[in-house]
Amino acid sequence: MSKETFQKITRIIRFDDPTSRRNNCDNFDKFTPIRNLWDKWVELLPMYYNPSECVTLDEQLLGFHGRCSFRQYMPSKPERYGIKFWMLACSKSCYVWNMQPYLGKLPGNQPERNQGQRVVLDLVTGLKGHNVTIDNFFSSFELGQKLLEKNLTMVGTMRKNKRSIPAKLLECKKVPVYTSNFAFTQNTTLVSYIGRKDKCTVVQSTMHHTMSTGDPPKRLLEIIEYYNKTKGGVDTVDKMLSTYSCKRKTNRWPMAVFSNIVDISALNALIVWMSVNKDWVDSQNKGRRKIFLRELGLSLAKPYMEHRKNYTGEIPSRGSGNLVMDNADSQPSGSQPQHPEPPKTRxxxxxxxxxxxxxxxxxxxxxxxxxxxxxxxxxxxxxxxxxxxxxxxxx
Incomplete structure (x- = not known):
C-alpha cells in the first residue's frame, strides 16, 4: 500500500467501540481498548506449538512514553518506562506460549497479595510435565507445592525474607567462598551457595533431590547450573524483538500493544516454521530470521499487489446508497473515451x-x-x- 494509505490507517485504527466502553462502567477494565483482540490472540498462542521440557516465566517491559494509567517505571530495563507484561516462553526455542498484562493496583488503590503466585498459576494453565524456571519475585514454598499438584516442577531463586528458609541457610559471614548448605523436605530442595564473600544465593527446586556439585574451584551446584541455563528465555525474546520490530512512535498505547502482538506473532511463526522445515534450516546458514521476515512480508502483501495490478478502475455508482461496482472500461456506444488530465507543472x-x-x-x-x-x-x-x-x- 502507499505511504499515505498506511499513515491514514494507523491514524484512524481502533480496536473497540468507545460508546459500548462508556456504557459498561460497572465492569471497567483498563485494558478494554484492546481487550477483545488480546484475548483472541492469547487464546491462539498455545495451539500451534508444544514447548520443550522447561519454560521460563518473567516480565517484559514494552517501551512506551505516552499517557497510560498502568505505565510502569523499571530502571533495570533498557526502556525504563513502558507497559509491563507477564510472559511465559519456551526456554529452548523462545516460543512465547502465554502472556498477561499488568494493569497496576486493584480497584480502590489496593495492592494485590501473592501476585507472583497468582501470575504463575494463571500462565501455566494447560501445561503438564514441564519445569518452570522463575526468579525470586515469584518463588515460594507454597507455589512449589501447588505446581506439584499440577504435575509441574519449579526451579527458582528465593528472597531471603521468606519464612520457609531455615536460618542456617542464611548464615554467610565468615563462611568460605564456594561452599553450599542444603535443606531437604519430601519433595523440595533448598540450597544456599556462597558465590561471593559474605553473600549467598538461595535456590529452591522441586526437580532436583541430590547434593551433586560441580568441579572445583567454584563447585557450582547442579541446581544453579540448570537455573542459569534456563532462566534467559524471556530475555532472549526481548533481544530478538528489539532486533526486528514494526514499532513506530505513537502516543496511543493500544497501537504500541498491537505492534508488540505483531512482533511476537512473527517470531512465533519463525519458530514454528523452523521446527517443521528442517531442510530449510540446514540450507540457511546466516540471516534466517531476516530472510523469513522478508518472505513473510511479501507473502502477506502479494494478494494486495495482485489486486492493484489487475485493478480495472471500478468505482461505486451513485443512487440507492448500496455500493454497486461499475466497470469504467465499459464505455457506452458512441461516447468518446475519457483521457486523463495532464499533470500540472510549476x-x-x-x-x-x-x-x-x-x-x-x-x-x-x-x-x-x-x-x-x-x-x-x-x-x-x-x-x-x-x-x-x-x-x-x-x-
Missing amino acids: ARCHYCVSEKKHHSENKTELTCVMSKKNVCKRNHNRNICIECLDNRKNV
Missing part, C-alpha cells in the same frame, strides 16, 4: 513576469481554465485569471 506567473514584479520568482501550479496560463494567487480568482475575468464582464 511555472512562474504569466502576469508577474510580464510586469517584472519582485515576487515573479515564485512558481505556482495554478492555471487559468480559459487561457491555460500559470497564474499566482494575486492574479487568480475562482480558477480564472484577472484578464479573462474582465473579458467575460465586458461581454
Whole structure:
C-alpha cells in the first residue's frame, strides 16, 4: 500500500467501540481498548506449538512514553518506562506460549497479595510435565507445592525474607567462598551457595533431590547450573524483538500493544516454521530470521499487489446508497473515451513576469481554465485569471 494509505490507517485504527466502553462502567477494565483482540490472540498462542521440557516465566517491559494509567517505571530495563507484561516462553526455542498484562493496583488503590503466585498459576494453565524456571519475585514454598499438584516442577531463586528458609541457610559471614548448605523436605530442595564473600544465593527446586556439585574451584551446584541455563528465555525474546520490530512512535498505547502482538506473532511463526522445515534450516546458514521476515512480508502483501495490478478502475455508482461496482472500461456506444488530465507543472506567473514584479520568482501550479496560463494567487480568482475575468464582464 502507499505511504499515505498506511499513515491514514494507523491514524484512524481502533480496536473497540468507545460508546459500548462508556456504557459498561460497572465492569471497567483498563485494558478494554484492546481487550477483545488480546484475548483472541492469547487464546491462539498455545495451539500451534508444544514447548520443550522447561519454560521460563518473567516480565517484559514494552517501551512506551505516552499517557497510560498502568505505565510502569523499571530502571533495570533498557526502556525504563513502558507497559509491563507477564510472559511465559519456551526456554529452548523462545516460543512465547502465554502472556498477561499488568494493569497496576486493584480497584480502590489496593495492592494485590501473592501476585507472583497468582501470575504463575494463571500462565501455566494447560501445561503438564514441564519445569518452570522463575526468579525470586515469584518463588515460594507454597507455589512449589501447588505446581506439584499440577504435575509441574519449579526451579527458582528465593528472597531471603521468606519464612520457609531455615536460618542456617542464611548464615554467610565468615563462611568460605564456594561452599553450599542444603535443606531437604519430601519433595523440595533448598540450597544456599556462597558465590561471593559474605553473600549467598538461595535456590529452591522441586526437580532436583541430590547434593551433586560441580568441579572445583567454584563447585557450582547442579541446581544453579540448570537455573542459569534456563532462566534467559524471556530475555532472549526481548533481544530478538528489539532486533526486528514494526514499532513506530505513537502516543496511543493500544497501537504500541498491537505492534508488540505483531512482533511476537512473527517470531512465533519463525519458530514454528523452523521446527517443521528442517531442510530449510540446514540450507540457511546466516540471516534466517531476516530472510523469513522478508518472505513473510511479501507473502502477506502479494494478494494486495495482485489486486492493484489487475485493478480495472471500478468505482461505486451513485443512487440507492448500496455500493454497486461499475466497470469504467465499459464505455457506452458512441461516447468518446475519457483521457486523463495532464499533470500540472510549476511555472512562474504569466502576469508577474510580464510586469517584472519582485515576487515573479515564485512558481505556482495554478492555471487559468480559459487561457491555460500559470497564474499566482494575486492574479487568480475562482480558477480564472484577472484578464479573462474582465473579458467575460465586458461581454
